[in-house]
Amino acid sequence: MIRFNKPYITGNEIKYIQDAIDRRELSGDGFYTKACTELLNQKLNSTCFLTTSGTDALEMAAILAGIQPGDEVIMPSYTFVSTANAFVMRGATVRFVDSRSDSPNLDEDQLEALINSDTKAIVVVHYGGVACDMDRIMNLAEKNRLFVIEDAAHAIDATYKGKPLGTIGHFGAFSFHATKNIIAGEGGMLVVNDEQSRKRAEIIREKGTNRTSFFRGEVDKYGWVDVGSSFLPSEIVAAFLLAQVEQIDEIQQKRIHIWNRYDQQLRKLEGHGFQLPQLPDYASNNAHLYYLVCPSLEIRSALIEFLSGQGIKAVFHYQSLHRSDFYARQSPEYAADHLPNSDKYTDCLLRLPLFPDLTKEELTYICDKILEFTEKL
Numbered sequence: 001m002i003r004f005n006k007p008y009i010t011g012n013e014i015k016y017i018q019d020a021i022d023r024r025e026l027s028g029d030g031f032y033t034k035a036c037t038e039l040l041n042q043k044l045n046s047t048c049f050l051t052t053s054g055t056d057a058l059e060m061a062a063i064l065a066g067i068q069p070g071d072e073v074i075m076p077s078y079t080f081v082s083t084a085n086a087f088v089m090r091g092a093t094v095r096f097v098d099s100r101s102d103s104p105n106l107d108e109d110q111l112e113a114l115i116n117s118d119t120k121a122i123v124v125v126h127y128g129g130v131a132c133d134m135d136r137i138m139n140l141a142e143k144n145r146l147f148v149i150e151d152a153a154h155a156i157d158a159t160y161k162g163k164p165l166g167t168i169g170h171f172g173a174f175s176f177h178a179t180k181n182i183i184a185g186e187g188g189m190l191v192v193n194d195e196q197s198r199k200r201a202e203i204i205r206e207k208g209t210n211r212t213s214f215f216r217g218e219v220d221k222y223g224w225v226d227v228g229s230s231f232l233p234s235e236i237v238a239a240f241l242l243a244q245v246e247q248i249d250e251i252q253q254k255r256i257h258i259w260n261r262y263d264q265q266l267r268k269l270e271g272h273g274f275q276l277p278q279l280p281d282y283a284s285n286n287a288h289l290y291y292l293v294c295p296s297l298e299i300r301s302a303l304i305e306f307l308s309g310q311g312i313k314a315v316f317h318y319q320s321l322h323r324s325d326f327y328a329r330q331s332p333e334y335a336a337d338h339l340p341n342s343d344k345y346t347d348c349l350l351r352l353p354l355f356p357d358l359t360k361e362e363l364t365y366i367c368d369k370i371l372e373f374t375e376k377l
């Protein structure tokens with residue numbers, strides 16, 4: 001069976017973990033957390049905080065944005081549950097915006113109609129690492145005094161007009177889950193671009209204490225100064241992650257090579273009822289996903305089954321959150337919202353195997369099988 005994802009290992013993970021053990025420095029913010037954070041700060045030219053997951057990074061962003069009961073937060077319906085949960089846990093009502101017809105990213109044209117006096121933030125999701133139109137979103141947010149949070153879980157090493165994704169809004173949340181481009185098993189990172197929030201981010205990440213200041217020698221004891229939780233990862237996670245971040249260029253090169261091969265062989269499906277990934281001029285490609293949007297749910301199901309029979313694991317993705325059981329109970333007045341593009345991606349989007357160790361032969365085999373299936377349609 002050709003797997004959908006096979007986590008890539010650089011070889012240095014085990015060495016660095018052994019070294020962390022030898023140092024007897026295993027809790028958070030030690031040598032490896034610092035080394036990894038420094039590298040990421042340089043890469044993103046901002047201030048990064050490692051977290052235990054992308055979900056945690058989103059939860060930190062929701063606290064830092066001061067989200068309270070009664071606030072509304074706008075985000076696409078076609079996303080992972082954590083994008084919404086982080087804000088719902090602060091008491092917010094989520095308002096879902098439809099995806100674009102040409103990509104699962106939110107439709108910038110439909111944002112303004114959802115803004116009212118309760119709106120506090122817009123959360124964008126750069127689906128597949130392809131940038132949303134951030135200039136338009138930032139202008140709208142500024143005009144309405146809203147926070148912008150980038151769910152950049154897919155978007156490491158991707159840019160908008162040359163600027164790294166996750167560094168344009170007030171906050172950027174990354175994930176290093178084993179299915180992402182750069183991994184730590186479970187792990188994440190919050191990028192705090194809003195300078196006024198950096199001090200508070202340190203505190204919230206350390207259970208609401210000023211322990212980070214204490215370790216820098218700025219205060220002679222640390223105590224409870226704010227809300228917070230245990231958002232910092234252990235040194236073992238940071239050691240694993242450093243090995244990955246150091247080789248990000250090699251990893252990305254392999255992924256982009258595979259993505260381009262898929263594109264060369266499958267682009268011809270466009271115009272035969274299939275929709276393929278689109279890269280606007282302002283977006284770079286970080287090769288997080290290669291997907292097909294099938295003509296219908298029936299065809300997608302048949303294709304998944306056909307490929308499975310040929311030893312190929314291809315998988316669908318999100319289920320529109322506005323159609324979830326939870327949202328129907330939480331916000332019944334909006335659960336019937338008509339978001340046809342979100343529904344289209346829910347029913348028709350299919351992700352193909354993409355990981356650095358996928359061989360040229362496997363890739364050609366996958367494409368041949370897809371074309372064999374579509375020729376019979």
Ligand SMILES: *Cc1c(COP(=O)(O)O)cnc(C)c1O
Pocket residue numbers: 052053054055056079080082083125151153154174175176177186187188
């Ligand atoms: C993976 C993902 C998350 C959550 O990240 P975890 O590290 O698994 O908590 C959030 N949003 C999106 C869009 C994701 O793909």
